Amino acid sequence: MNAHNWIDLKQDADTGIETLRAHFQGHAYDPHWHDSYLVGVTEQGVQQFNCRRAKHQSTPGKVFLLEPGDIHDGEAPTDDGFTYRMLYIDPQWLTRELGAVFDKAPDNSELSFANTLTTDLPLAHATALAFETLHRGELKIVRQTALDALLEGLTRHLHWRTRYDQDPRLPLVAQKAREYLHANAQYDIGLDQLAAATGVDRFRLTRAFKAAYGMAPHAYLVQLRLATARRMLSQGEQPTTVAMTLGFADQSHLGRWFVRAYGLTPALYRKRCSNLPDR
Known part of the structure; x- marks a missing residue:
C-alpha cells in the first residue's frame, strides 16, 4: 500500500x-x-x-x-x-x-x-x-x-x-456458472469443471462470463470468497479459520487478496469490526 x-x-x-x-x-x-x-x-x-x-x-x-x-x-x-x-x-x-x-x-x-x-x-x-x-x-x-x-x-x-430468479439480461451460461461458483465457492474449482457444469467449452464460458459480470470466473470466485471472508471476520472469526474454511491456500494468501480489495489486512478488519482481541 x-x-x-x-x-x-x-x-x-x-x-x-x-x-x-x-x-x-x-x-x-x-x-x-x-x-x-x-x-x-x-x-x-x-x-x-x-x-x-x-x-x-x-x-x-x-x-x-x-x-x-x-x-x-x-x-x-x-x-x-x-x-x-x-x-x-x-x-x-x-x-x-x-x-x-x-x-x-x-x-x-x-x-x-x-x-x-x-x-x-x-x-x-x-x-x-x-x-x-x-x-x-x-x-x-x-x-x-x-x-x-x-x-x-x-x-x-x-x-x-x-428480483429475477433468472435475469433475462444475462446469458444463461453465465448465470449457470455464477450459480455453480456460489454453491461451490470453498472448493478448488477448475475452468474445465465449471465448463462441464454449464455445457460449453471453457473459452466460450470465459467470454460469456466476462460479458455478463465484467470479470473472469476466477476473479469472480476470489471476490465471492472475499465477501464471505469479510462477513466472517466481522463476526469475530480468526483469519486462519476464515482462510481454511473458504479454500485459500493459507492465511497469507487470504491477506494478499483482502488488502488488494479492501485496503487493509483481515486481522485489522476483524479487530476494527468485532472489537475482539487477536489470539
Whole structure:
C-alpha cells in the first residue's frame, strides 16, 4: 500500500453499519463487491471508479450509491489523491427501517439505487452527519436521529426492483456458472469443471462470463470468497479459520487478496469490526 494511504474503520454495534474514512493516492483497490449497500461522500480530491459498465468521477460533495453485488474499483487520477467517508449498510436493516417509509414492499422485489453517483447536497450532508454520529459513538438518540435523516434522503434515490430468479439480461451460461461458483465457492474449482457444469467449452464460458459480470470466473470466485471472508471476520472469526474454511491456500494468501480489495489486512478488519482481541 502507498505510504500516504490510510484507513479508519469502525462498526456500530446497534445497527451493524460499518463506517469507513480513508485516503488513497494512485491505485486504491481492485474490482470487488460487497454484500452491503454503500453510501458515501467524497471529501477531497477526485475519486474515480468503474461501476455498471461506466467510469465515474466523484468530487467533493457528490454522493456515491452502490447496491450489494455492484462490482467497482477505485483510483485517484490526480496526484493529491482523494479522501472519502463511507457507510456499509446491511440490506436487512435497510429494508426493515424503510418499512416505516414505504407502506408495503412489492412482492419478489429488492431495493435498488437509480444512479451510482448523484449531486444531492442535503443527502451529502445527511450522509456526513450519520457517519460522524456513528463513528464517534454518540448517544443512541443522536445516532438514530441522524440515521432517520439519512433514510429520508435515500428515499429520493431508491426504488423497488424486481428480483429475477433468472435475469433475462444475462446469458444463461453465465448465470449457470455464477450459480455453480456460489454453491461451490470453498472448493478448488477448475475452468474445465465449471465448463462441464454449464455445457460449453471453457473459452466460450470465459467470454460469456466476462460479458455478463465484467470479470473472469476466477476473479469472480476470489471476490465471492472475499465477501464471505469479510462477513466472517466481522463476526469475530480468526483469519486462519476464515482462510481454511473458504479454500485459500493459507492465511497469507487470504491477506494478499483482502488488502488488494479492501485496503487493509483481515486481522485489522476483524479487530476494527468485532472489537475482539487477536489470539
